[in-house]
Amino acid sequence: MGGLGAVDGATSLVSALVSAVRDDPLLAIVAAVGLVVLLGIGAWLLRRYLRTRGEEFESVLAAHEAVSVLMHPDPDPDAMSCALAVRRLAESVDTEATIYYAGEIRHHENRAFETVLNVDFEQIEHAHEATDKPVVLVDHNEPRGVPGAEKIDPIAVVDHHPGDGTGSDLTDVRPDAGACASIMSEYFQQLGWVPGEAEDEQERPAISADVTTGLIYGIMSDTANLTKSCSEAEFRAASFLYSGVDQDKLDRIANPDIDEETLGVKARAFDEREVRNAFAVSDVGAVSNVDAVPQAADELLRLEGINAVVVLAEKDGTVHLKGRSRDDRIHMGNTLQAAIDDIPMAGAGGHPRMGGGQLSLDHMKGLGPKDGVGREQLHERLFEAMNGEL
Numbered sequence: 001m002g003g004l005g006a007v008d009g010a011t012s013l014v015s016a017l018v019s020a021v022r023d024d025p026l027l028a029i030v031a032a033v034g035l036v037v038l039l040g041i042g043a044w045l046l047r048r049y050l051r052t053r054g055e056e057f058e059s060v061l062a063a064h065e066a067v068s069v070l071m072h073p074d075p076d077p078d079a080m081s082c083a084l085a086v087r088r089l090a091e092s093v094d095t096e097a098t099i100y101y102a103g104e105i106r107h108h109e110n111r112a113f114e115t116v117l118n119v120d121f122e123q124i125e126h127a128h129e130a131t132d133k134p135v136v137l138v139d140h141n142e143p144r145g146v147p148g149a150e151k152i153d154p155i156a157v158v159d160h161h162p163g164d165g166t167g168s169d170l171t172d173v174r175p176d177a178g179a180c181a182s183i184m185s186e187y188f189q190q191l192g193w194v195p196g197e198a199e200d201e202q203e204r205p206a207i208s209a210d211v212t213t214g215l216i217y218g219i220m221s222d223t224a225n226l227t228k229s230c231s232e233a234e235f236r237a238a239s240f241l242y243s244g245v246d247q248d249k250l251d252r253i254a255n256p257d258i259d260e261e262t263l264g265v266k267a268r269a270f271d272e273r274e275v276r277n278a279f280a281v282s283d284v285g286a287v288s289n290v291d292a293v294p295q296a297a298d299e300l301l302r303l304e305g306i307n308a309v310v311v312l313a314e315k316d317g318t319v320h321l322k323g324r325s326r327d328d329r330i331h332m333g334n335t336l337q338a339a340i341d342d343i344p345m346a347g348a349g350g351h352p353r354m355g356g357g358q359l360s361l362d363h364m365k366g367l368g369p370k371d372g373v374g375r376e377q378l379h380e381r382l383f384e385a386m387n388g389e390l
């Protein structure tokens with residue numbers, strides 16, 4: 001009975017409204033306008049709700065005349081390719097984008113990326129050099145590694161690392177993704193761009209061969225050529241990008257010439273290795289380019305039966321340590337820290353799988369408040385640390 005009452009009530013309400021509108025044409029117009037406005041708002045909300053991440057990102061860029069794209073310190077190919085992608089997207093909505101980084105672009109593959117793709121990134125020494133424009137962060141979600149970083153308040157953050165960093169207008173952080181370049185590729189795909197150069201009279205915007213090639217290499221380099229920490233997103237992106245990749249440039253970036261010293265240091269790291277259990281320590285002596293040291297450590301780690309390595313090298317009165325581990329029981333950053341703990345003027349740290357450290361040769365010789373530590377002794381301590389005895 002209550003249900004019928006409600007129906008009766010609704011019916012009488014409608015008829016009351018209808019007669020009110022009939023009596024007053026003005027009310028009819030107001031009601032019609034109200035209805036149109038409501039429908040409009042509904043449609044707008046629906047569109048907003050259904051917008052892809054790519055469309056959202058594009059509109060964040062379009063809202064500004066100029067933006068700063070900030071890569072993490074010592075940017076890698078993933079960060080560099082994402083920055084290029086953001087600039088390409090920004091261009092298409094008449095937003096000027098300048099790409100900044102702190103630290104250095106050093107590793108030979110990173111330099112090859114920079115050279116082959118002809119890119120111009122601005123190096124900064126303080127955050128304020130980038131914060132005169134709204135900041136977009138790529139491949140990291142919390143600004144770091146540059147004085148004033150804590151004052152950076154990004155408008156957008158696109159990343160694949162775990163962390164709590166957010167952008168005021170857009171936060172797209174996907175720790176499941178193997179590379180940030182996969183996310184940027186997805187944006188292009190969602191926005192209907194074509195990879196590579198534009199064909200004549202094509203209406204869809206083209207990514208450019210350089211940016212397309214950069215993105216595929218960003219993915220390759222962050223996932224060890226699609227073999228590590230990969231998700232479906234990387235394969236989807238690779239398939240989307242494929243037709244626009246400049247294969248010759250990709251080869252030059254991915255397989256740059258190796259200089260004589262680097263190969264020499266790798267050879268010395270192999271010859272001089274001391275192996276105990278599954279751990280290796282190798283002292284390569286004096287080097288003129290310390291970049292060769294981590295590469296030698298990477299190479300030595302590939303030797304069968306070896307799960308953790310530390311390579312030592314000397315340059316300008318400093319001993320450089322580079323450690324690598326693929327053994328879950330060895331946190332390389334902590335291992336190096338434990339090994340050099342008591343040595344004055346020494347520092348070390350890093351991640352579970354890679355770490356680095358530096359010692360002053362003078363202090364190893366005993367200059368300073370504590371007794372020195374000999375090379376032999378240092379090797380012993382490194383083995384002890386890897387064995388978990390320190």
Ligand SMILES: [Mn+2]
Pocket residue numbers: 078079139160178179180222
């Ligand atoms: Mn990355």
